[in-house]
Amino acid sequence: MQISEKTILVSGASSGLGAACVKWMIGLGARVIGIDRTPPSSELVALPTEKYWHGQADVTDEQSVRDVIEQGTARFGNPSGVIACAGVLHGERLLGRDGPASLEAFRRVIDINVCGTFNIVRLAAETMAKGEATQPDGERGVIVMTSSIAAFDGQIGQAAYAASKGAVAAMTLPLARELGRFGIRVVSIAPGVFETPMMQAASEKVRQPLLEASVFPKRFGYPEEFAATVQQILENPMLNGTVLRLDAGLRM
Numbered sequence: 001m002q003i004s005e006k007t008i009l010v011s012g013a014s015s016g017l018g019a020a021c022v023k024w025m026i027g028l029g030a031r032v033i034g035i036d037r038t039p040p041s042s043e044l045v046a047l048p049t050e051k052y053w054h055g056q057a058d059v060t061d062e063q064s065v066r067d068v069i070e071q072g073t074a075r076f077g078n079p080s081g082v083i084a085c086a087g088v089l090h091g092e093r094l095l096g097r098d099g100p101a102s103l104e105a106f107r108r109v110i111d112i113n114v115c116g117t118f119n120i121v122r123l124a125a126e127t128m129a130k131g132e133a134t135q136p137d138g139e140r141g142v143i144v145m146t147s148s149i150a151a152f153d154g155q156i157g158q159a160a161y162a163a164s165k166g167a168v169a170a171m172t173l174p175l176a177r178e179l180g181r182f183g184i185r186v187v188s189i190a191p192g193v194f195e196t197p198m199m200q201a202a203s204e205k206v207r208q209p210l211l212e213a214s215v216f217p218k219r220f221g222y223p224e225e226f227a228a229t230v231q232q233i234l235e236n237p238m239l240n241g242t243v244l245r246l247d248a249g250l251r252m
């Protein structure tokens with residue numbers, strides 16, 4: 001897919017990896033519909049209105065996501081790309097000092113990270129499938145979902161988060177298989193640790209061992225490196241149905 005002049009939908013647009021993708025895609029000439037439960041940051045507000053439109057919505061809410069996609073599409077046209085970044089981190093031991101882990105917290109993480117991603121993907125795919133093919137081989141669009149290396153090597157306390165990101169990884173292939181006949185590819189990225197507000201909130205006790213376990217480079221990723229990987233996925237038609245680790249060799 002050629003990104004210039006296309007419409008791209010980004011969830012989790014207000015912060016971190018999502019915000020980096022918004023700026024990266026606009027830099028490549030795309031128009032971006034952003035979805036986040038929080039209002040746009042001042043950086044997003046400063047973007048040209050003919051390039052960025054922000055819809056405030058919770059990704060788990062059917063109607064509000066539908067409304068944002070409808071309004072965004074009316075403004076910028078059918079999306080050719082979806083970058084699903086909205087998600088939450090959660091750490092809690094199964095057997096903590098105050099008793100067993102909270103079932104409510106587990107459900108919330110699954111609801112946002114799995115059901116929220118699924119909700120964005122299903123509603124955007126419906127719109128995408130109705131669009132015209134934009135490439136000679138019949139490609140209509142590309143969906144990029146955000147898993148995590150916790151899907152494969154989750155740490156103690158990450159049962160909920162690992163389960164949610166494992167689910168995102170696991171749905172990648174069946175979605176790609178189903179949407180192939182519409183010319184839509186589906187790929188997930190499993191990031192290691194990236195410098196975003198989510199990870200900046202973690203304590204040094206959590207961050208330091210992760211830094212040490214990184215093979216090379218011994219630093220956390222920059223959000224722009226995530227956005228550059230998304231660019232490659234959007235542009236390279238042979239990437240489909242797979243989960244790409246982006247982690248500097250880190251095994252947690």
Ligand SMILES: NC(=O)c1ccc[n+]([C@@H]2O[C@H](COP(=O)([O-])OP(=O)(O)OC[C@H]3O[C@@H](n4cnc5c(N)ncnc54)[C@H](O)[C@@H]3O)[C@@H](O)[C@H]2O)c1
Binds near residue numbers: 016058087089194198
């Ligand atoms: N930063 C990392 O190291 C890292 C590593 C692996 C995976 N990830 C994943 O990448 C994605 C982006 O993470 P980030 O680091 O940019 O985090 P972040 O906290 O900086 O940004 C996440 C964004 O998602 C939004 N969001 C959360 N729940 C939402 C909801 N219910 N509805 C709408 N918006 C919602 C937040 O408001 C926020 O703007 C997440 O799915 C995260 O799990 C991040």
